[in-house]
Amino acid sequence: MTEEEFADFYRRSVHRITGQLYVMTGDFHEAQDVVQEAFVRAWNSRGRLDRDLGPDAWVRTVAWRLAVSRWRRLVRGRAAWEQRADxxxxxxxxxxxxxxxxxxxxxxxxxxxxxxxxxxxxxxxxxxxxxxxxxxxxxxxxxxxxxxxxxxxxxxxxGVRTAGRATDRPSPSGEDHR
CATH class of the missing domain: 1.10.10.10 (Winged helix-like DNA-binding domain superfamily/Winged helix DNA-binding domain)
Structure with a gap:
């Protein structure tokens, strides 16, 4: 992949992959960090990016693995989730x-x-x-x-139908037939 191709790939993919990693990790700033690190690694390996999976999958996989590695290093990972603002x-x-x-x-x-x-x-x-x-x-x-x-x-x-009737309506007789 040439420098121009990589720059174009980065522009097209960085926001989408960051959003995907945000959904995976639940932490937007962490997603930004690992995606940027993954793109740095992709830049260094741009000549070898896996053509079968595609560069998007390669970056997403590296970013995911970086996120998992970071998460494992946290001594109190569960506490980090609880400290987030509601x-x-x-x-x-x-x-x-x-x-x-x-x-x-x-x-x-x-x-x-x-x-x-x-x-x-x-x-x-x-x-x-x-x-x-x-x-x-x-x-x-x-x-x-x-x-x-x-x-x-x-x-x-x-209003969502389950078992043939809407969940917010009682039965005609007023009884619950569940």
């Missing part, structure tokens, strides 16, 4: 996004990574398997468990 009191995103962020934050790292690659990055199961070096069945298992966690964390929504 988005509801600091003028953060809307409550629906906070619910999704909390659901993602409560997932194991591999589940969160697979869910992000599938739902945010719009990768196929096979692409996720290649990028994460997991078996396709393992990726499917992580996605299935992530969906179950989303369902548990986010719960039924008013």
């Amino acid at each position: 988005p509801l009191t600091s003028g953060g995103p809307d409550p629906g996004m906070v619910d999704i962020e909390r659901a993602l934050r409560d997932m194991p790292a591999r589940q969160r990574q697979c869910a992000t690659l599938f739902y945010v990055c719009d990768l196929t199961v096979d692409q996720i398997a290649a990028e994460t070096r997991l078996a396709s069945g393992t990726v499917k298992t992580h996605l299935s468990r992530a969906r179950a966690r989303f369902a548990d964390s986010l719960g039924p929504r008013p």
Whole structure:
């Protein structure tokens, strides 16, 4: 990859990959740091970037591994999550996004990574398997468990049909037939 091609790749990809890593890690500043470090490493290896997965996947994978390494070095990693400001009191995103962020934050790292690659990055199961070096069945298992966690964390929504009726309407007789 020439310098011009790399510069064009960087301009096209840096914001998207940073957003993807933000969803994976739950920390925007950490995502920015690891993505920048991954692009520095990509610059140094631009002649060898994996053509099969593509440079986006290479940078995203390196950034993810950097994030995991940093997280492992934290002595009190869980305390770091708890020290973050509550988005509801600091003028953060809307409550629906906070619910999704909390659901993602409560997932194991591999589940969160697979869910992000599938739902945010719009990768196929096979692409996720290649990028994460997991078996396709393992990726499917992580996605299935992530969906179950989303369902548990986010719960039924008013007006959303479940079991043939809307959740915000009582039965005609006033009884609960669940």
